[in-house]
Amino acid sequence: MKYLLIIFCLIQSSWLFAQEYTFGVVPQYEPQKLNAIWQPLLDEVSQQTGVTIKLITVESIPVFEQAFANGDYDFAYMNPWHSVIANEKQGYIPLIKDAGRKLQGVLVVKKDSGIDDLSQLQNEEIAFPAPNALGASLLMRADLAQLYDLSIKPVYVQTHSSVYLNVALGTTKAGGGVLGTLKQQPQNLQDKLTILYHTREISRHPIVAHPRVDPAVQLKVQQAILAIGQSEKYKHLLAGIPIIQPSTATLDEYQQLTEWGLRSFYVEN
Amino acid sequence: MSKINWWRSLRAQSYLAIFSFGIMLICLFVFYTLPEQARWVNDGLSKTAQRSLQQLSTSITTPLLTRQYAELYEEINNQLEIHPNWKAIKIIDAETGNQLYPLDSWNGAIERGDKLLNQDVVFLDKPLAKITLVVNFTSEINESSKLHYTLIYIQFSILLLILIGLAWLVDLRITSPLRALEHAFTRLAKGDFECHVDKQQHNEVGSVIHGFNQMVNDIAGNQQKLNSLRIQAESASKAKSDFMASMSHELRTPLNAILGLAQLYDYDQSASEIQKNNAKRIYGAGEHLLLLINDVLDLTAIESGNMQFNFEYVPIKRVIEESVEFVNELINAQSISLHLEGLNSLDGLCFYIDERRFKQVMLNLLSNAIKYNKPQGKIYIRCNVLNNRQCSISVADTGYGFTEEDESRLFKPFDRLGAETSKINGTGIGLVITRELVERMQGKITVQSEVNQGSCFNLLFNSFEQSTIASHKQVATENSEHTNADALPILKVLVAEDQVTNQQVLKQQLTLLGVQSTFVSNGEQAWQILQDNTFDVLLTDIQMPLLDGLELTKRIREHKRLNDLVIIAVTANIIKKNIDDCYTVGMNGFLTKPVELVQLKTLLIEHSSVAINAHIEHTPSVEPSTAMYDQLDMSLLVSMLGDDTDVHSMVFNAFIQTAGEQVKLIKAYADSQNYADLSFQSHGLKSASKSVAAIKLAEICQQIEHFANDSSVDEQLIKDLTFNFEQVMTQLSHYCQQHESPSN
Numbered sequence A: 001m002k003y004l005l006i007i008f009c010l011i012q013s014s015w016l017f018a019q020e021y022t023f024g025v026v027p028q029y030e031p032q033k034l035n036a037i038w039q040p041l042l043d044e045v046s047q048q049t050g051v052t053i054k055l056i057t058v059e060s061i062p063v064f065e066q067a068f069a070n071g072d073y074d075f076a077y078m079n080p081w082h083s084v085i086a087n088e089k090q091g092y093i094p095l096i097k098d099a100g101r102k103l104q105g106v107l108v109v110k111k112d113s114g115i116d117d118l119s120q121l122q123n124e125e126i127a128f129p130a131p132n133a134l135g136a137s138l139l140m141r142a143d144l145a146q147l148y149d150l151s152i153k154p155v156y157v158q159t160h161s162s163v164y165l166n167v168a169l170g171t172t173k174a175g176g177g178v179l180g181t182l183k184q185q186p187q188n189l190q191d192k193l194t195i196l197y198h199t200r201e202i203s204r205h206p207i208v209a210h211p212r213v214d215p216a217v218q219l220k221v222q223q224a225i226l227a228i229g230q231s232e233k234y235k236h237l238l239a240g241i242p243i244i245q246p247s248t249a250t251l252d253e254y255q256q257l258t259e260w261g262l263r264s265f266y267v268e269n
Numbered sequence B: 001m002s003k004i005n006w007w008r009s010l011r012a013q014s015y016l017a018i019f020s021f022g023i024m025l026i027c028l029f030v031f032y033t034l035p036e037q038a039r040w041v042n043d044g045l046s047k048t049a050q051r052s053l054q055q056l057s058t059s060i061t062t063p064l065l066t067r068q069y070a071e072l073y074e075e076i077n078n079q080l081e082i083h084p085n086w087k088a089i090k091i092i093d094a095e096t097g098n099q100l101y102p103l104d105s106w107n108g109a110i111e112r113g114d115k116l117l118n119q120d121v122v123f124l125d126k127p128l129a130k131i132t133l134v135v136n137f138t139s140e141i142n143e144s145s146k147l148h149y150t151l152i153y154i155q156f157s158i159l160l161l162i163l164i165g166l167a168w169l170v171d172l173r174i175t176s177p178l179r180a181l182e183h184a185f186t187r188l189a190k191g192d193f194e195c196h197v198d199k200q201q202h203n204e205v206g207s208v209i210h211g212f213n214q215m216v217n218d219i220a221g222n223q224q225k226l227n228s229l230r231i232q233a234e235s236a237s238k239a240k241s242d243f244m245a246s247m248s249h250e251l252r253t254p255l256n257a258i259l260g261l262a263q264l265y266d267y268d269q270s271a272s273e274i275q276k277n278n279a280k281r282i283y284g285a286g287e288h289l290l291l292l293i294n295d296v297l298d299l300t301a302i303e304s305g306n307m308q309f310n311f312e313y314v315p316i317k318r319v320i321e322e323s324v325e326f327v328n329e330l331i332n333a334q335s336i337s338l339h340l341e342g343l344n345s346l347d348g349l350c351f352y353i354d355e356r357r358f359k360q361v362m363l364n365l366l367s368n369a370i371k372y373n374k375p376q377g378k379i380y381i382r383c384n385v386l387n388n389r390q391c392s393i394s395v396a397d398t399g400y401g402f403t404e405e406d407e408s409r410l411f412k413p414f415d416r417l418g419a420e421t422s423k424i425n426g427t428g429i430g431l432v433i434t435r436e437l438v439e440r441m442q443g444k445i446t447v448q449s450e451v452n453q454g455s456c457f458n459l460l461f462n463s464f465e466q467s468t469i470a471s472h473k474q475v476a477t478e479n480s481e482h483t484n485a486d487a488l489p490i491l492k493v494l495v496a497e498d499q500v501t502n503q504q505v506l507k508q509q510l511t512l513l514g515v516q517s518t519f520v521s522n523g524e525q526a527w528q529i530l531q532d533n534t535f536d537v538l539l540t541d542i543q544m545p546l547l548d549g550l551e552l553t554k555r556i557r558e559h560k561r562l563n564d565l566v567i568i569a570v571t572a573n574i575i576k577k578n579i580d581d582c583y584t585v586g587m588n589g590f591l592t593k594p595v596e597l598v599q600l601k602t603l604l605i606e607h608s609s610v611a612i613n614a615h616i617e618h619t620p621s622v623e624p625s626t627a628m629y630d631q632l633d634m635s636l637l638v639s640m641l642g643d644d645t646d647v648h649s650m651v652f653n654a655f656i657q658t659a660g661e662q663v664k665l666i667k668a669y670a671d672s673q674n675y676a677d678l679s680f681q682s683h684g685l686k687s688a689s690k691s692v693a694a695i696k697l698a699e700i701c702q703q704i705e706h707f708a709n710d711s712s713v714d715e716q717l718i719k720d721l722t723f724n725f726e727q728v729m730t731q732l733s734h735y736c737q738q739h740e741s742p743s744n
Helices: A002-016 A031-049 A061-070 A080-090 A134-147 A160-169 A179-184 A187-192 A215-230 A251-259 B010-059 B061-066 B069-082 B138-189 B204-267 B273-304 B316-333 B355-371 B404-410 B430-440 B466-485 B500-512 B523-532 B549-557 B576-585 B597-611 B634-641 B645-672 B675-691 B695-709 B715-740
Strands: A020-025 A052-057 A075-077 A093-098 A105-110 A125-128 A153-156 A174-178 A193-198 A207-209 A246-248 B086-093 B099-101 B114-123 B126-136 B312-315 B337-341 B349-353 B378-385 B390-397 B444-450 B454-462 B492-496 B516-520 B537-541 B566-571 B589-592
Touching: A020 A031, A020 A061, A031 A052, A031 A215, A061 A080, A080 A134, A080 A207, A080 A251, A093 A215, A093 A251, A105 A134, A105 A160, A105 A179, A125 A134, A125 A160, A134 A153, A134 A174, A160 A174, A160 A179, A160 A187, A160 A193, A160 B069, A174 A179, A179 A193, A187 A193, A207 A215, A215 A246, B010 B061, B010 B069, B010 B114, B010 B126, B010 B138, B061 B069, B061 B114, B061 B126, B069 B086, B069 B099, B138 B204, B204 B273, B204 B500, B273 B430, B273 B645, B273 B675, B312 B316, B312 B355, B316 B337, B316 B349, B316 B355, B316 B378, B316 B390, B316 B695, B349 B355, B349 B454, B355 B378, B355 B390, B355 B430, B355 B454, B404 B444, B430 B444, B492 B500, B492 B523, B500 B516, B500 B597, B516 B523, B523 B537, B523 B549, B537 B549, B549 B566, B549 B576, B566 B576, B566 B597, B576 B589, B589 B597, B645 B675, B645 B695, B645 B715, B675 B695, B695 B715
Parallel strands: A020 A052, A020 A075, A125 A153, A125 A174, B337 B378, B492 B516, B492 B537, B537 B566, B566 B589
Antiparallel strands: A075 A207, A093 A207, A093 A246, A105 A174, A105 A193, B086 B099, B086 B126, B114 B126, B312 B349, B378 B390, B390 B454, B444 B454
């Protein structure tokens, strides 16, 4: 049966290849930069698979959220929590994840603030970039509320840097961020901060596929990206995203976010 | 060329002005413009910064409200990056007072030039934060100053170039032509008429140069005219001088004959009294004429600078006395009294003067004082020895005087005061000559006068103690006494004279003097006769046909054989050149026409010791004592006729033989009140009396003559005349008897 399916697929491939697929990208950066990062990779994938993939970029996160909720993209790159939502709405399936890194939130406090225990933050203002920021905000708030039963006053200050600055300037007692952005801060800012708490880890942004896409095509694309990650020649195409070590993603590893009760902290647009 | 100080020259001044202007501009830029510029830049930049700060405050309102500090930091960092003069920003939270920016501690304004700007961030009238900005515009100001300096440097360089160009232009177009003109003026002043300046410009300077060149041409033309006129004037002057010299000769020659021959009448026993009187009148008139000629000649000599002076130390008292004596007769005739004051103070004092010229001065002054005096007037001669070894001799009269304005006319030739109105005769050159003589003898003459009160002429001379100069004079006097004491030796004299009348006069005079004489008519004849004969003395005229006196002398002096011959010039030409020429060619002496017997004799005696070696034994003459001959002025006699008693006797005899007749006639005319003849006769007797040195008698005669001229007779004077005449006659007879007897 399995073989028959494969033969069928091969027969069908002639017209399948002719179809164009869309690829949506979470607007972490401005569209030009996204194009510069993604287009070479997608070109290479197309080259290797014969599947035509068109890159779609949008201006903002809400538009992106709306788009994948509507099922506009055949393939998409999004954050883990978005992948959970996308799965719920349209049944998007994770294909590729970055096995090299995990996503984890950190809680920072001012070094000389005298705070060394989470309990000291009871009813205090804590800065977060945005309500739906996964590592910095959702995971942190979920952890604090559910694991430590802390009641806090979240202050949303748009960016990770603002979070750290608020903490450093003492306008908030603590701030939620991720290790990556913390390390990117100026040294003098980092010097004033200390990490009080690490959240639980979760896999990083996956590349997902819409269920309407032929599983063979999904497979081809998945295999091509994995191959690119293995190839020294094309490895660099993934570095800009960044996906350090591509590997096959499963729905389960993202589903645990639901289990951790993130839904109650997620703010719908 | 007057030297111009470098800093006064137009060139230096123009460059100096430009230099000063440059310095002034630099000072203006450095001390005013640049600081002002800096202040302006500072203010402008501060305002701009304040505006930017205001904008910043607006743009950070939202981040502040939303605590999006990253955006705040990014905005501020961005602002700090785009504003290089923004050194630091501090943001203080208005509510908590916390420092929101920067993260680290804030240094504030620490550097010089730092400036603090403040701005409040306000949202809905609620202060959110306070921004403090530290700005430092030093680099901008420096940059601006640098730019400004560059600009000034360029401007100044251009200005300097323009001004230097201007100065150069001024130099080229004005200063240089002016200097060329100055140089040309200097050359012109030195008489260089080829000093035209090139006219290179067609402007005002060119016009000036053109004008200068025309002026040079005009001056050159005028100079040429002046030169030709000067040459004409000089030749005219020379002609006049020549004419005067020639006239002098021409006048003197006949006058010589007139005077000489008239003189001879005194010695001519066969001549009648009338003839003798007439001859005396001729002699007197001739003398006057001679005086006039001498005056004119003196003036000519003064004008031509040829006046001769024989300076020696002269006892001044004697000269004054003699001068006074000379005019005594005139004074008496005019009924004027003469007063001598302080004469004795001149005892033992000498003036270094030419005695003859000094006498001329005194006589001039005295004769003026007499001429211009009032009747019965007075003349004062005042002598003063001044402290500084100077003597003043003033001649004052009580005449009509003159005004101060007239003083200036006094010493102008031929400008005789009162010539229009006065009946007094004169040439108007007396005072001119007088002043010239005084000044030439290192004296001074001044005059003061008051109208109708009289005038006073004052002479000022340096005086010398006779004792200091006595030794030298003593020797000279002794020598002269020695020679004078000798009788005229037997001499052989050759006379070269072309004029027959003059020959006769000299012949008579020489005969009178007992000298053997041979006469020739010109130099050539004289030369011929000298070849075969020996003479002691040659009297020669200068101007003669065939061979003149000078050439003759030259020829004689070339022959050793004739070396001892004494050559004496006899000429009427007494201008300096002639005299010089005479001595140059080797003549020994000089006689002026008309030749006076005494002069002739003196000169012959003077040269007799040279002429002959034979010493003629001196017959000691009985020294005429003043007591014995109180009517006769023996010293005057000696000075007139020498000390040869024979000559004296000869002259005395002539007087004795003629005077008696004259006295008789005077008495007769006085009785008959025939004043004209009385005057004539008394004048004649006066002259005759003077000739025998009978001064008192002469004075009486003069007074009689004076009264006769006024048509009156003083009986007492006639009695005095008779009395004195008798005495004179007795004394003369006695003298003749005494001195003639040895020879008889």
